[in-house]
Amino acid sequence: MTDWPDDFDIRHDDETAQAVQGFIATHLTALRDYDAQREEWVKKNLPQDYVMTYRFHDHTLRVADDMRKTAMHLGLSETCAHHLYLAMLVHDVGKIKLPVKLWDMVDKPDDYIKNERRRHTGLGVDLIHKHLPQEHPMIELMVDITAYHHENMDGSGYLGLTGDDLSLPVRLACIIESFDGYATVRPHFGDRDVSPAGVIKRMREEKGAAIYDLELLEAFAAVKIMDYKDGNKM
Ligand SMILES: [Fe+2]
Numbered sequence: 255m256t257d258w259p260d261d262f263d264i265r266h267d268d269e270t271a272q273a274v275q276g277f278i279a280t281h282l283t284a285l286r287d288y289d290a291q292r293e294e295w296v297k298k299n300l301p302q303d304y305v306m307t308y309r310f311h312d313h314t315l316r317v318a319d320d321m322r323k324t325a326m327h328l329g330l331s332e333t334c335a336h337h338l339y340l341a342m343l344v345h346d347v348g349k350i351k352l353p354v355k356l357w358d359m360v361d362k363p364d365d366y367i368k369n370e371r372r373r374h375t376g377l378g379v380d381l382i383h384k385h386l387p388q389e390h391p392m393i394e395l396m397v398d399i400t401a402y403h404h405e406n407m408d409g410s411g412y413l414g415l416t417g418d419d420l421s422l423p424v425r426l427a428c429i430i431e432s433f434d435g436y437a438t439v440r441p442h443f444g445d446r447d448v449s450p451a452g453v454i455k456r457m458r459e460e461k462g463a464a465i466y467d468l469e470l471l472e473a474f475a476a477v478k479i480m481d482y483k484d485g486n487k488m
């Protein structure tokens with residue numbers, strides 16, 4: 255498979271580049287505002303000692319950065335890494351269309367809440383199509399990653415797609431998305447090891463090839479471990 259987004263350069267296409275940049279800027283701001291609304295809701299509705307650790311805006315910046323770094327580590331071009339970075343900046347935009355009360359809770363979410371949360375992928379695709387109606391490989395990449403970043407190789411993800419249906423950008427996005435989720439402490443995690451090495455170990459040993467593309471997992475692991483040694487905790 256050679257479906258890395260390396261056969262175009264968004265920076266050579268002024269009109270689409272501007273539309274994409276505008277969409278990203280507007281929706282990153284919207285995601286930050288949404289996090290602020292969540293925080294307000296948490297203050298009013300959850301115990302005083304509840305700490306809101308998983309901010310969607312910050313998560314988005316972290317995972318986009320991870321996409322770019324892993325792409326460079328894989329030897330892909332700087333242009334290709336930039337496309338993957340931009341696409342990852344929109345992957346969770348659909349969350350802003352869901353009620354703020356859906357995300358923060360002391361206990362594990364029940365099935366109803368899980369299913370509601372899962373709608374964020376389709377809602378994100380709707381937002382992209384609404385604001386970026388033109389056809390362009392950059393927009394196709396954004397849609398691909400937004401739609402499928404919670405799929406698993408064995409079909410146990412949100413939509414039940416299997417490895418053969420998942421592009422390389424999507425496979426990498428799934429790995430990076432999982433890592434960031436596991437590495438951010440949340441109330442129901444107990445005393446789980448959330449260090450980069452601990453999370454990677456868990457992803458290799460407990461999830462493995464059933465869930466991830468192992469070649470991409472190892473490339474990402476190398477980036478994370480190097481990052482950690484350089485003193486960058488996340
Ligand atoms: Fe997501």
Ligand SMILES: [Fe+2]
Pocket residue numbers: 313317345346431
């Ligand atoms: Fe995400």
